[in-house]
Amino acid sequence: MDIKIIKEKIELDEVKRMAEEGFGDMVKAVVDLEKKVIALGGELHADANGVLLKEGSEQKDVWGINIYPGKPREEWIEFNSLINIRPAVGNRSRGIENEEIRAKIIEIVDKLVQ
Amino acid sequence: MTPIHKELALGRWHAMSLVEQLANIGSEVSRVTHWHTVSDQKGKGKAVERALELLDLTIADEKNRSRLSELLRLREVFCDTFLGENIYGVSPEYLDEYFLQFGVAANRERFKE
Numbered sequence: 001m002d003i004k005i006i007k008e009k010i011e012l013d014e015v016k017r018m019a020e021e022g023f024g025d026m027v028k029a030v031v032d033l034e035k036k037v038i039a040l041g042g043e044l045h046a047d048a049n050g051v052l053l054k055e056g057s058e059q060k061d062v063w064g065i066n067i068y069p070g071k072p073r074e075e076w077i078e079f080n081s082l083i084n085i086r087p088a089v090g091n092r093s094r095g096i097e098n099e100e101i102r103a104k105i106i107e108i109v110d111k112l113v114q
Numbered sequence: 115m116t117p118i119h120k121e122l123a124l125g126r127w128h129a130m131s132l133v134e135q136l137a138n139i140g141s142e143v144s145r146v147t148h149w150h151t152v153s154d155q156k157g158k159g160k161a162v163e164r165a166l167e168l169l170d171l172t173i174a175d176e177k178n179r180s181r182l183s184e185l186l187r188l189r190e191v192f193c194d195t196f197l198g199e200n201i202y203g204v205s206p207e208y209l210d211e212y213f214l215q216f217g218v219a220a221n222r223e224r225f226k227e
Contacts (some may be wrong), residue, residue, distance in 0.1 A: 001121070023118060025160050043119045044138060066145070068157075080148070082141045085217045094144055094217065 003041040003051050009114050010040070015069040026068045030083065031105050034061040038112055045081040060089070063096055065105060067113070077109060118167050127171045132181060135172045137220035139165060140213025146196055147206040162196060 001022045004010070018041055019027045030039045030048040035057060039048035045064035052062050064081025079096040086092075096102050117123035127135065142165035149157035169192065172178060173185050195204050 023160065023164060025157065043122050045141075078145070078148070080141065080144055082137055082217050082221065085214075085221045087218060092218070093214065094141055 001041050001043050003039055003048050005051065005055060006038040006040055006112050009112055011114055012069055015040070015067060015113055019067075019069050025070060026066045026078070028064070028081070029067050029109075030062050030064050030081075031108055032057045032062050033101065033104050033108070034058070036108050036111075038108065040067075045083045049083050063101060063105060065096075065109070067109065069113075073110065077106060079105070118164055119171075122168070123171060127168070128175045128177070131220075132172070132175075132178055133216050134220045135168070135175070135178075136213060136216040139168045139172065140210070140217050142168060143192065143213050144210050147210055150196055150206060158196070165192065 002018075004018075015027055019025060022041065022043075027040055028042055028045050028048060030045055030052055032038075032052055037052070037055075037057075039052045042048040042051075049059075049062055049064070053059065062083070063079075064083040066078040066080060068076045068078065070076075079102060080094045082094060084091055084094050084096055091097050096105070119127070130138075142161055145161040146158055146165055149155075149161055166189070169185070169189050173182065173189065178185060191202055191204050192209065194200060194202050195206060195209060
């Protein structure tokens with residue numbers, strides 16, 4: 001599955017196409033909170049994570065989510081990724097326990113996915 | 115039948131350690147748990163397919179031969195919990211915790227903070 005780095009905008013229809021070609025209903029994504037970009041796609045979040053690191057992202061700034069483009073906006077982001085497990089910073093689950101980080105991710109995704 | 119995880123099925127999956135494999139399966143299992151809890155059958159169905167594909171790739175991995183009995187039991191329990199009548203009495207939360215340990219282990223070296 002191709003991984004796209006989204007720095008400007010991406011159309012919702014394109015995200016839907018990526019979902020259909022991949023897992024059917026969802027696209028994996030990794031978000032850089034500092035650079036405010038998204039690496040979209042890939043079979044594992046680790047793949048998109050690697051792409052962002054090669055582009056200059058720092059691990060501490062990137063978090064994994066899943067986007068379900070067929071769902072309403074208020075339900076379409078799932079905070080669930082293996083790369084989120086970071087006991088050293090207090091995140092011991094696949095979710096994102098920090099509410100501020102979740103809010104920033106929602107803001108970035110809402111802005112970039114039109 | 116075309117695999118859902120095309121690149122992983124071509125060999126990448128078998129290059130991963132068992133810990134990494136189970137950690138990644140755990141992510142799918144947690145999605146199954148979520149959709150199961152909110153009674154979203156469509157989401158649950160797709161997540162089950164993905165989880166089983168990865169579990170079956172793990173079972174087929176030659177290097178995991180010595181762990182086969184646990185892997186096969188795991189598959190059976192997974193199916194019983196989410197698709198069967200839960201005759202083994204294993205909760206989704208228990209399975210999630212089982213897999214989470216592999217996630218913590220897999221990430222310990224990978225993402226040193």
